[in-house]
Amino acid sequence: MEPALWSIKYSPQAWDDFVGQDDAISQLRKLAESKTGQNMIFCGPAGTGKSCAAFVFSRALLGDTFTANFKYLNVRDLRETTVAKAKRDLQTLSKLERSERTELDEYMSAVYKEAKADLALKGHTGEPNKSQLLHEAIRLFASTITVSDEMVKYLVLDEADALDRNMQQALRRTMEMYSDACRFILTTPSLAGWNTAVVSRCLVVRFPAPQDDVVEKLLRTIATKERVKCDDKAFRAIARESSGDMRRAINLLQVCAAGVQSVTEDVVYECSENQLNKDVREMVSLVVNGSFAQGRDLMKRLLAVDSYGPDEICIAVQADIMNRPLDSLTTDRILQRIADIEYRITQAKNPFVHLSALLASIGEMTSAKTA
């Protein structure tokens, strides 16, 4: 069996489990204790505790009614649910192995039925499209689940930065329509690109990237529990390499600890930087060799699973390009493109789009030279 990921094993389950984020946690704790429910946006970079805090807050506020009155939806997962997948009815789903169907599949099946019925009411006979499904997924929970004893219910929309402008408008209407009974918690890395009408209806709770000493404190606690020997320099190196991303810091500690007696700074260096550089080398090679889709998948993994920052990926791509035997004109053009994309990433809210454009340009510029 695969060993459990420490970042999951040690994810905060109660207020006291959080390390750092003192302002956010004390603010949320007070709100939960006074049963003050409001719409909120948890805003901050990756791995700072936003999703965990959304669960802990909702559990603390809802108490016994948590199971009935809480729903978690990840907007990126919702967007990846195809109409064909959502169309499967419960009977079809029940024939699948438990490992082949998720709670979301079952929810989306109900969502599909509602969206289709809604279209029929409006005189349309066609299928709901993906954005109608997404809208209905949010509306369905807000509108139907029973609320006990005048408690509100909570809908967490995790990674809500994946909502486009139209979906944000629809969300604003849904928030207003069900404001008596349903509260929303949205998580997003930044407020850039957010509809101001949505933001003004929410309490914004900030989750800033913690300082290295806070990350070190968390790492030391986990190392003690896991009986991992790690020297001071190594703790410092992991914290530095993780740039305030707690998830990444914990994962890196776990990777470093595998198969060594004692974690040193050198082990950290080997396990961290090299892995990103290796993956980026593979990603650039894929697009240079014409496998754009595979290169893009790898980039998606680096962003979404390994939690590398888009700016770090840009810098690693730049280093990789400098090491390739390209003619100077092509190298110059690609470097200019990297600078352009890096600037755009700081201005925009979906780095995936811009890094994809960068990979497409690298593929194009290098193939023009080799054709």
Ligand SMILES: Nc1ncnc2c1ncn2[C@@H]1O[C@H](COP(=O)(O)OP(=O)(O)OP(=O)(O)O)[C@@H](O)[C@H]1O
């Ligand atoms: N403040 C914290 N205290 C203790 N552990 C933390 C904290 N923040 C993050 N972690 C660790 O990092 C993991 C990821 O946290 P979480 O999923 O809440 O981050 P997030 O802010 O939602 O990140 P993302 O923006 O990538 O979704 C947790 O499971 C936990 O192990």
Ligand SMILES: [Mg+2]
């Ligand atoms: Mg999260």
